[in-house]
Amino acid sequence: MTGKPLFLKSFSAMALFIILSKILGFAREALIANYLGTSSVADIFYIALIIPTLSFTLIGTVINGRLLPIYIDKTKDSSHKQLLSKLTGFFFSLSSIIVLLLIVFSLPLIQLVAPGFNQTEKETASFIVAILAPNILFMTGISLSTLVFHANEKFASPAFGLVINNLSVICFIILGFPHLGYYAFPFAILLGVLNQMVFQLAFSPIESKSYLPTINMDAFKLVAKLLKPSYPIIIAALLIQLNMIIDRMVASTLDPGSVSALNYSYRLLWLPLSIVMIPISTIFFPKLAKNRMANALYKKLIKVGVKLIVLLSIPTSIFLLIEATPLVTLIYERGSFDTDATTLTSKALFYYAFGIVFIALREFFTQHFYAYKLYKVLLAGCVLGLISNLILSITLAQFFAIKGVALATSVSMAIQVIYYFFSTTHFLTFYRHRFFLKVCVYTLSVTVTLTGLKAMISFPAYYSIILTGIAISAFFYLTFKNEIHNTIHELRGI
Numbered sequence: 001m002t003g004k005p006l007f008l009k010s011f012s013a014m015a016l017f018i019i020l021s022k023i024l025g026f027a028r029e030a031l032i033a034n035y036l037g038t039s040s041v042a043d044i045f046y047i048a049l050i051i052p053t054l055s056f057t058l059i060g061t062v063i064n065g066r067l068l069p070i071y072i073d074k075t076k077d078s079s080h081k082q083l084l085s086k087l088t089g090f091f092f093s094l095s096s097i098i099v100l101l102l103i104v105f106s107l108p109l110i111q112l113v114a115p116g117f118n119q120t121e122k123e124t125a126s127f128i129v130a131i132l133a134p135n136i137l138f139m140t141g142i143s144l145s146t147l148v149f150h151a152n153e154k155f156a157s158p159a160f161g162l163v164i165n166n167l168s169v170i171c172f173i174i175l176g177f178p179h180l181g182y183y184a185f186p187f188a189i190l191l192g193v194l195n196q197m198v199f200q201l202a203f204s205p206i207e208s209k210s211y212l213p214t215i216n217m218d219a220f221k222l223v224a225k226l227l228k229p230s231y232p233i234i235i236a237a238l239l240i241q242l243n244m245i246i247d248r249m250v251a252s253t254l255d256p257g258s259v260s261a262l263n264y265s266y267r268l269l270w271l272p273l274s275i276v277m278i279p280i281s282t283i284f285f286p287k288l289a290k291n292r293m294a295n296a297l298y299k300k301l302i303k304v305g306v307k308l309i310v311l312l313s314i315p316t317s318i319f320l321l322i323e324a325t326p327l328v329t330l331i332y333e334r335g336s337f338d339t340d341a342t343t344l345t346s347k348a349l350f351y352y353a354f355g356i357v358f359i360a361l362r363e364f365f366t367q368h369f370y371a372y373k374l375y376k377v378l379l380a381g382c383v384l385g386l387i388s389n390l391i392l393s394i395t396l397a398q399f400f401a402i403k404g405v406a407l408a409t410s411v412s413m414a415i416q417v418i419y420y421f422f423s424t425t426h427f428l429t430f431y432r433h434r435f436f437l438k439v440c441v442y443t444l445s446v447t448v449t450l451t452g453l454k455a456m457i458s459f460p461a462y463y464s465i466i467l468t469g470i471a472i473s474a475f476f477y478l479t480f481k482n483e484i485h486n487t488i489h490e491l492r493g494i
Contacts, residue, residue, distance in 0.1 A: 017159035024166035029267050030331055031173055031187060037336030038257030038264075038344055044121050045185055047114045047248055048128035049108070054241045055098050056136045059091055061237030062227060063143040064150075069371065070226060072151050073411050080151075081210040088144060089213030090223040094474035095140045102133040109233040112349040114246055114259075116252035127480065131186040136232050138193040144211065145200040152205045154159040155283060171461055214480040232375035235453050239382035243389050247405050250393045258402045264332060265406065272316045273360060280308055281363045302424070304490045305364050311483060313357040314439055315476045318342035318447050320353035322454065326461035355410030365420040385416035435483075442479045446472060 036042035067087065074080040102109070106126035109116070114125065146158045169192040176184035201208060251258040284305045288298065320327070325346040333342045362381075369378040389412035396404025448472055460468065477484065 016481045017156055017163060021162035021166055022160065022271055022275055024163060026271070026331055028166050028169050029107065029264065030334070031170060033172075033264060033332045033337040033341075034183045034335030035177065035185075036049040036182075036260065037338060038260045038341040039336065040121060040256050041182055042260035042263075043046075043252065043257065044117070044125045045128060045182070046111065046260050047252065048125040048132065048186070049189070050245060050248060051109050051113065052102065052132045052135050054238070056139045056246060057237045057241045058098075058234055059095060059136070059140055061233055063087075063091065063140075063147055067226070068147055068150060071147060081206060082214075084144070084148065084210050085212060085214040086219040089215040089219055091140050092137065092145065092213055093215065093220075095137045098415075099105065099136050102136070102310060103130045106130050106133075111383070111413050113249060114252040115249065116254075119359070128183075128186045131183070132189060134191050135190055136188075138197045140446070141211075142193070142200055144423075145197070148204055153283075154205055155279070157203050158200060159236060159279075161196040161200045162233055164199045168192040188447050222255035224238060229373070229375065230343070232379040233370070236375070236379045236382040237388045239379075241458050242386055243409065246390055246393050247409060249396050250405050251402060252404075254397065254401050255344075257341065258405075261341065261344040261402060262348050262405065264328070264345045265352055267416040268327060268331070268349055269320065269352045272313075272320075273356065273363075276312050276316070280305060280312075280483070281367050283359075284367060286366070288367060300490070302368060302465060304487065306361065307483070307487055308491075309360045309364055310357065310439065311351050311480060311487065313360045314443055315446075315472045317353050317356040318443060318450075319469060319472050320356065321350060321447060322422055323465050324350040327465045330459045330465065344402060347403050350367045351403050352369065353410075354407070355413040358410070358413035361412060361417045362420065365417065365424060368424065369420075374423075377420070381419045381423075382391045384419055385412045388412040388415045419494075438479070442475070446475050 032042075032045075036045065071080055073085060074083050094248050106129040107122065110122045110129065111123045114122065117125065142158075142161065149155065149158050169188040172188035173184055176187060180187065186224055201211060204211070208310050248259050284301060288301055325342065328346040328349060329340050332345065333339065365381075366378060369375065369412050389408055392408035392411055393405050398404070400407065450468060454464070454468075
């Protein structure tokens with residue numbers, strides 16, 4: 001085989017654009033933090049933003065989970081274009097209904113999600129929900145075009161679509177805030193998603209007319225038949241999003257600014273996840289779907305994917321644990337985001353960091369369950385995660401406030417992944433206790449050593465981040481040198 005290995009080529013192109021989009025994304029978040037800090041206005045905005053996101057989960061998860069393997073199969077007999085047209089008609093019709101329902105019932109939804117808000121805050125949040133509701137239509141277009149890109153194993157363009165999105169949001173906030181005030185933020189989000197959809201449709205691997213919707217009862221019945229086995233997927237996706245709702249609901253009963261602090265810290269947590277770990281799951285999914293009947297190759301894909309995620313997420317988790325406060329200070333602390341906001345956000349980030357390896361593994365196992373159509377196992381894990389998060393969030397928040405909410409999320413993720421792991425052991429026979437012992441020893445020794453050094457030697461935030469990153473990377477390579485080389489070798493040709 002000539003040229004760069006297939007996985008590494010796809011991963012590097014995708015990661016490049018995701019890094020760029022995340023840099024812009026954090027510029028966007030820093031801009032919002034500069035205007036809002038961890039104020040009650042920020043809490044209102046981020047609570048309102050959750051509702052359209054949760055509503056879209058129903059559509060996005062089905063398209064990305066259930067329909068990708070079906071669409072790939074249809075490409076073999078060239079009927080994929082007709083299928084795409086029927087999918088477009090069905091999902092845009094469904095999206096339109098959801099948009100109308102959100103606009104009509106925005107206030108009762110806010111009352112449910114944010115019981116700690118006063119009446120004025122609830123009314124303001126419901127108005128922002130109505131502004132953001134059309135985003136569901138645009139996100140549906142993005143998901144359908146992303147389905148086509150991924151089926152063709154083209155990952156760079158959807159990643160660049162996020163760059164377009166973030167650039168649009170930043171520009172609109174800067175230009176619109178003097179005229180619209182705080183309402184510039186929801187309109188900016190709306191414009192960003194619209195521009196991303198237009199970009200992805202314009203550069204789709206198939207002609208644009210294939211996206212023209214077919215709207216009739218026969219087409220709807222066909223799509224409904226295809227979706228019938230995916231009800232567990234839909235429920236599982238809603239449960240995953242409900243975890244976020246639980247966090248925000250509990251946070252809305254805590255001190256003002258707790259909701260926005262959770263959001264800022266969660267965004268920071270997802271920076272390494274979305275740059276490194278989630279692209280691994282995204283690139284592996286079409287390969288898993290295509291090779292689910294090839295037992296030996298499928299086991300190799302699972303083995304390499306899990307090992308790669310564990311090796312990358314452990315040092316990332318350690319880094320976030322040690323550098324939570326310097327990171328928040330460097331990225332957010334300016335304007336309305338003061339030292340109190342930094343303290344609140346860094347506390348949440350510290351306890352979220354414990355769960356980063358479990359979040360990454362959950363995403364990968366989810367792709368496996370989609371590909372192998374093990375929807376009931378996926379659903380059972382989500383139910384287990386939701387129940388544990390609900391109980392732990394309410395309980396721990398009483399004693400540790402925002403720290404308890406973040407810790408509850410990490411622990412519930414661990415419980416869910418442990419269940420998935422034991423449900424997948426026949427694919428993971430390569431693991432032995434020695435590997436886990438090595439991971440545990442590395443994590444404990446490096447965390448204790450570097451935390452002790454930081455307590456004795458103080459550095460400015462910028463230098464602290466760089467030095468800690470170098471130290472963790474060096475210890476990581478020395479400890480896992482053989483595993484790193486073996487994994488790179490196994491990635492060749494995938």
